[in-house]
Amino acid sequence: MNIGFYPGCSMQGSSPEYNESVQAICSALGISLIEVSDWNCCGATAAHNLNRELSLALPARILAHAAADGLEEVLVPCAACYNRLKMVQHEIGADRKLQDSISEILDEPYQGNARILSILDFLERDVEPLLAEKIMKPLKQKIACYYGCLLVRPQNILDAKRHEDPQSMDHIMQLLGAEAIDWAFKTECCGAGLSVSKTGVVAELSGRILDDAAHRGAKAIIVACPMCHSNLDMRRKAIEQHRNKDFDLPVMYITQAIGLALGIDPVKLGLKRHFVPVNLEL
Amino acid sequence: MENIHSHLGHSANGLLQEIRQQTAVNIQACYQCGKCSAGCPLAGEMDFPPSLLMRMIQVNKPETDEKVLGAYSMWVCLTCNTCSSRCPMEIDIPRVMDHLREKSFTLGKTNKKASPIIDFHKAFLKSIEVNGRLHELGLIVYYKMLTFRLMQDVMLAPGMLLRGKLHLFPERIRQRKQLAAIFKRTYKRRKEQEV
Amino acid sequence: MARIGVFVCHCGENISATVECDKVAQAAAGFPGVVHSIDYKYMCSDPGQNMIREAIREKNLTGVVVASCSPRMHEPTFRQACSEAGLNPFLCEMANLREHCSWVHEKGEATTKKAIDLVRMMVEKVKRNQPLYPIRVPVTKTALVVGGGIAGIQAALDIANGGNKVIMVEREPSIGGHMSQLSETFPTLDCSQCILTPRMVEVAQHPNITLYTYAELIGLDGFIGNFKAKIRKKAKSVDEKICTGCALCTTKCPQKKIPSEFNEGLGKRTAIYVPFPQAVPNKPVIDKDHCTYYKTGKCKICEKVCPAQAIRFDQPDEIVEVAVGAVVIATGFTIHQTGFFPEYGYGRYPDVLTGLQFERLASASGPTLGEIRRPSDGKIPETIVFISCAGSRDPAKGIEYCSKICCMYIAKHAMLYQHKVHHGKSYVFYMDIRAGGKMYEEFVRRAITEDQVNYVRGRVSKIYERDGKLIVKGVDTLMGAEAVEIEADMVVLATAGIANPGAEELAQTLHVSYDGHHFFSEAHPKLRPVETNTAGIFLAGACQALKDIPESVAQASGAAGKVNILFSKSELTREPLIAVVNRSAPPEYSTCVGCFLCQPACPYQAIEKEEIKDRSGKVIKTVARVNPGLCQGCGTCVAFCRSKSIDIQGYTHEQVLAEVMAVLEND
Known part of the structure; x- marks a missing residue:
């Protein structure tokens, strides 16, 4: 199986463990990923906050490269990049005039037909069916699946099922032997891109998420977004100071959790890179 | 008398009409139920919660438009889409926020409190313009130059370096010239629009 | 020779402001066959009608064209006037100068010219009109009432007390409908069952009412005065x-x-x-x-x-066929369940209830014998939140309309709660309070001022459960959209009222029209609110649009009145504007070739086969015949007929073609 792959800056920069775990489970399951050639940053929050045309053009260049590489579908594990690519595809795809305008900026025709897969789309379709036979170490833990914003909203454009209470990660975690708890903050915002410029906001918002998960007995939080991960993991000290409370609650990418259940070496899954150590009894 | 809020003197080409034309969002559809403000995780940080901001745009007067463009609200908005996902009238508030931010920024009317946030975005875009991809260390250094927040997050850096989360040198794309040209074209267009 | 009279009306200034009526009359005077042409300020007034009567008598007119407004309003007026002067009423036609010309165009020569053309068309048509005579059909003086809620009950009793027979069909094992589920009713707080059950018993005991419960209407054929209904009585x-x-x-x-x-x-x-x-x-x-x-x-x-x-x-299911003269649809409504609301937990929280569930909790005959207790643990809620417009006025959820009854029942619920739990705290999240009705506003005010119900203007964004409490995240828009978070023990959603499942299917069975939300459509939103577009079928209660008990009862009595008027005569007359298959002299007998393409095309099963026999009884030809009782004059068969053998009386090929040619030839 050949699937296009857009890692995005976070997976190459501050969240290498997400990339490592995606690669590790794909090679364990015989799925090969083809990286989009000479890809650029999607522009993230900064572009759509300050420069709309740039916020459309940067993802459009990525889509153009995917098309030139002959990729029919592209896996975008980073929730933020996934959201931007889907939004841009939706906006430009529906508007002929905008297509022309963006083509002019790109200096090449807009080609945006590649199917963009989120990590959850991919896991549900390509990984879930292979899991049952390959699980070596079931994760017998109570966990909280945290989806955040960017994988579920806007629900119509992303075609998100049960956007107020999504289930796809929960389902995978149950397959891995874990108990996915029912909790209230699955899709609340973590503070996202204000991590540096308004750390206090992140401490408050991410703090509420940790608090609810811990209160309901979760032993770990499972995420699928580098921004959520860095806010809940790297910013843990700031959160704990802000709430005046310590949380013994590691945060793992869903791909790391799958890797562990498949028996892959934790180091290969990047689990040693976390600020909050992952010492789950497996 | 200054405090009397008069509904006379509506604009014919205020934010209300401009947003309708440029984003296809009809803010007149808002009936002020407040569900957006009730669900907004950042409403507490904002000077005007989303529903109030919609009302101010509906009022459609030059004075209120000025207040809207100088508001802090849109800069703390995280585009989490909670508001629009629950809005009974399906108003795309995040799209409106994008419009307000860009307009306020290009006209130089941004709220002072928002400077660190805007500086962060600027630093972010600079990093992409130069490298094609984000270079976190470069971003932070540039951000600190803009904001003079020299000591912020210094304690985090060694931990990040140790865990392989911070790279000293940027990863760069090959076609940097082509990318820089994309940036330039968008800047040029904005200048043309201003004129 | 045709002798046509043309009467041009100014309609005050409605027509004359943009059309030069005198010029129209002058032009018409010159049309071939026109022997009389005048204009006047109000043709529909008594003097105006007299002008028509006198002209018919004096000039011996063979046809009349009134050039005025839409025939919808005044065609009966002018046809009656003609009839009084001895002219067959179907020899009178109207040219619509108001809706089709003066109201939609600016003043100018072209406008007057168009008016003249409209008159010319009608003159050419009326020259080809034939005298027609109303069709008389017998009336079966039994009404079918579908649905046994308060609207159906009221309609059935009124019809039965008027001396006519009623057959009532109810889907559930008992009549009573939603009203039997309610605890108290606004704005008087009298017990719902206490006022309803006597009516239910009256239905059961009434000698003129036959009651079929646990039964469904599965088919309806025929026409006003002469329907055949098929009912399945479930075993x-x-x-x-x-x-x-x-x-x-x-x-x-x-x-x-x-x-x-x-x-x-x-x-x-x-x-x-x-x-x-x-x-x-x-x-x-x-x-x-x-x-x-x-x-x-x-x-x-x-x-x-x-x-x-x-x-x-x-015991098997039983199919019963009954003959009825009229139908009253009173099938009511249902409400959205709490699972309809993702942001309020997809119906997962047992203590998030619908308004109807709260009625059952508050009712003495309910599962808690009238004590307000949480379904989850049986505790009496100390804090309760009511949320209005849960799905209503919410285009994102597919419902634009206001459900109308919620503002009032929420006030009632909050009041009942405060009366039963004195130390309890109640909150109502609302957007607007719609309390138009006798003593309604006063009732809501009483909830706020006397019973200390806290009204908060704003919509709730999210509800989630934590440690047995329901956290309600709302906002107070009157405080600058300030966040309001309430830890509630129970939440009641005023979920949107919607059409019953199966309403669309029933509408198709009955051949009545319905709106985008599957509520049945009235014939006219203002002037014919209890009739459907199908003659002889009437509406009562919430199946037409959401309404409260007094309104449902009023409409039901209105529908019953209409039925009793219909049943007051032993036969009724219908306009003869129906399809006819032509007949001619032998050896053709008719141009109909007997292909019967028209038969499946007819939505009213009005096409029959007729055998034409010679004197010895031998069948020469089989041709189509239209049953005048069943035909509704829709014209579908005319379009389907390959040999142009069918015409609609009053709108024949010849008449319509003459109208078209009148315009074309003149240009």
């Missing part, structure tokens, strides 16, 4: 004539955990059951889907314990 598995209603069977049935529909799932019932103590008829039915015997072939405990030996496991 109750109980012989009603023998059953004494002792209800011993319901106490012994081993299936005891079926959610009770009457209690909105908050209570349980058995498989053989009477929905509630005051049910009419008060005799049980077996719910086959849940009965142990029907599922496994074993049990029959009810049969063993029945002292009257009334259980009939082999």
